Amino acid sequence: MADAARNVTAPPLDSGAAQARPVSGEPVEMLLNMGPQHPSTHGVFRMVLWVDGEKIVDIVPHIGYLHRGSEKLCEGEQYHQVITLFDRLDYIANFNNEHVYVRAVERLMGLEVPERAEYLRVILCELNRIASHLLFIATMGLDAGAMTPSMFCFRGRERIQALFEAVSGARMMHNYFRIGGLKEDVPEDFMPRLRELMPQIREDLEESDKLLSFNEIFLARLKDISPVTAEDAIDYGLTGPCLRASGVEYDVRKAAPYSLYDRFDFNVPTGLDGDCWDRYYLRVQECYESLSIIEQAMEQMPAEGNVLSSLGRRLVRPPAGEVYVRAENPRGEIGVYLVSDGSDRPYRLKVRPPSFCNLSAIRLMLINTWVADSVVILGSLDIVMGEVDR
Amino acid sequence: MLNSIKGMFITLLSSAKGLREPVTRQYPATGNLLQREEAPTPVQPRFMGFPALTWDEGVGEPYCTSCMVCIRHCPTQCMSSTMKDNPLQAEGKSSRRKIVDSFEINLNRCILCGICVEWCNFDAIVMSHEHEMSTYVRNGDRVDLPVLLELGYKHQKETDWVPPTKRGK
Numbered sequence: 118m119a120d121a122a123r124n125v126t127a128p129p130l131d132s133g134a135a136q137a138r139p140v141s142g143e144p145v146e147m148l149l150n151m152g153p154q155h156p157s158t159h160g161v162f163r164m165v166l167w168v169d170g171e172k173i174v175d176i177v178p179h180i181g182y183l184h185r186g187s188e189k190l191c192e193g194e195q196y197h198q199v200i201t202l203f204d205r206l207d208y209i210a211n212f213n214n215e216h217v218y219v220r221a222v223e224r225l226m227g228l229e230v231p232e233r234a235e236y237l238r239v240i241l242c243e244l245n246r247i248a249s250h251l252l253f254i255a256t257m258g259l260d261a262g263a264m265t266p267s268m269f270c271f272r273g274r275e276r277i278q279a280l281f282e283a284v285s286g287a288r289m290m291h292n293y294f295r296i297g298g299l300k301e302d303v304p305e306d307f308m309p310r311l312r313e314l315m316p317q318i319r320e321d322l323e324e325s326d327k328l329l330s331f332n333e334i335f336l337a338r339l340k341d342i343s344p345v346t347a348e349d350a351i352d353y354g355l356t357g358p359c360l361r362a363s364g365v366e367y368d369v370r371k372a373a374p375y376s377l378y379d380r381f382d383f384n385v386p387t388g389l390d391g392d393c394w395d396r397y398y399l400r401v402q403e404c405y406e407s408l409s410i411i412e413q414a415m416e417q418m419p420a421e422g423n424v425l426s427s428l429g430r431r432l433v434r435p436p437a438g439e440v441y442v443r444a445e446n447p448r449g450e451i452g453v454y455l456v457s458d459g460s461d462r463p464y465r466l467k468v469r470p471p472s473f474c475n476l477s478a479i480r481l482m483l484i485n486t487w488v489a490d491s492v493v494i495l496g497s498l499d500i501v502m503g504e505v506d507r
Numbered sequence: 508m509l510n511s512i513k514g515m516f517i518t519l520l521s522s523a524k525g526l527r528e529p530v531t532r533q534y535p536a537t538g539n540l541l542q543r544e545e546a547p548t549p550v551q552p553r554f555m556g557f558p559a560l561t562w563d564e565g566v567g568e569p570y571c572t573s574c575m576v577c578i579r580h581c582p583t584q585c586m587s588s589t590m591k592d593n594p595l596q597a598e599g600k601s602s603r604r605k606i607v608d609s610f611e612i613n614l615n616r617c618i619l620c621g622i623c624v625e626w627c628n629f630d631a632i633v634m635s636h637e638h639e640m641s642t643y644v645r646n647g648d649r650v651d652l653p654v655l656l657e658l659g660y661k662h663q664k665e666t667d668w669v670p671p672t673k674r675g676k
Contacts, residue, residue: 194582195580197580197622198580198582198622201582201618201620201622202582265518279551282550282551282553282554283551283552283553284553285553286551286553286554286555286621286634287554287555287619290618290619290620292620292621292622300621300625304552304553327517328517328518332514333510333511333514430625430626
């Protein structure tokens with residue numbers, strides 16, 4: 118019975134199979150639709166669950182509700198316009214997305230980026246990583262039923278976003294990184310504000326950490342839920358915190374240092390069991406590592422200098438060729454495959470989004486768990502549908 | 508049991524902190540519950556609201572010559588414009604040979620990326636601080652030249668705008 122259910126794809130909703138299927142002598146199985154308009158699916162993600170009582174027998178994920186054809190749109194936009202599309206992939210970590218794209222074009226053109234611009238990029242990317250993880254902590258708390266920590270996390274995120282607005286003029290869709298540098302230098306009061314912000318972020322982090330991480334109810338909801346072994350995590354192509362929670366020490370910033378990440382001293386935290394709580398706590402630890410990277414970058418950064426390469430602001434036409442660039446996003450490893458035919462628009466642009474690959478393990482993680490746990494398991498993957506569907 | 512007490516203690520501490528300094532606030536107003544100011548939430552100086560056209564007060568005409576560089580670089584094709592011979596140039600008052608005749612921006616399409624401002628060679632377009640422009644009419648946000656100039660003039664007055672090409676140095 119259960120095996121038979123695993124081998125079918127979800128039938129159409131009007132086929133009558135959506136009702137319970139009583140089979141003589143067998144437990145009653147039911148088809149349960151979760152999403153696309155479900156608050157805990159973090160966007161428009163639909164799961165069709167085959168449940169036996171409260172136990173999940175099988176699951177069929179449906180994606181594509183937020184498909185906008187970003188990759189195809191990129192082929193019609195000039196290189197500097199594509200940055201706006203990359204803002205809208207993983208819309209929680211915009212700076213990180215912009216960074217990987219501009220790095221791809223710079224690699225293709227062999228551009229040298231001024232040091233100050235690169236430092237500012239690293240600072241902004243790490244701040245964005247903290248903002249993204251803060252949002253994760255907030256939603257993870259909400260998924261498990263904790264309302265209060267989300268308020269504190271959102272306050273911390275708000276402070277970071279106010280700084281982003283001062284730097285780029287927008288809270289989320291920044292469009293600030295340019296091919297060869299930055300749009301303009303940061304405002305004069307950026308460094309004082311950042312220095313003021315750092316202890317505040319640390320305080321916000323510690324506060325939500327204290328409230329949530331070792332809370333007894335929270336632990337009961339998350340610990341030992343859906344553990345993923347290191348082998349499984351590697352086989353399914355999990356990256357980022359989801360992979361490291363299983364004990365694999367793999368971080369693109371360490372494994373293949375890009376930008377200036379070889380100049381900073383930071384740890385790559387790993388988990389032990391790869392369960393939901395490990396996936397949660399690893400992100401908390403990563404926030405502290407990001408803070409230390411920002412502190413080091415603030416010390417090393419040249420006080421003034423150019424922020425745009427000698428190329429300046431102009432239409433770029435990279436030489437014909439192809440390039441694959443990867444980076445560590447808050448959600449995992451993002452890859453950009455860019456093919457140029459020498460014109461002012463990309464010939465082909467393919468994104469390897471971390472959320473999409475992490476989501477592929479959802480079936481492995483959900484089978485034989487309880488329906489109530491499916492919410493926290495999906496939440497612990499930290500998916501962003503804008504990136505999954507593209 | 509001990510854990511519950513510990514958790515309650517942390518919650519209590521955090522609540523006390525929250526009372527001193529509210530985390531949220533009523534949307535358009537600033538201040539806190541006790542001191543409420545009805546002024547809109549301030550934005551950062553670099554804030555990118557809807558684009559607007561600037562007004563050259565020295566001559567009394569728009570900066571825009573309708574060269575269409577912004578239109579060509581717009582990722583969403585939200586703008587269109589036409590150009591005419593500048594009457595003030597014939598009178599010798601202006602150095603612009605051509606001047607904008609009509610300009611339309613569909614603000615529903617605009618994604619506030621600021622690329623138009625970056626590429627403009629005539630300091631003609633600016634990202635205003637205007638960001639609440641909902642209307643009850645379909646296509647009510649398709650704004651034309653007078654509205655854009657009014658928005659831009661308001662922004663120039665409010666922020667002591669200096670043309671980017673004359674900035675610094």
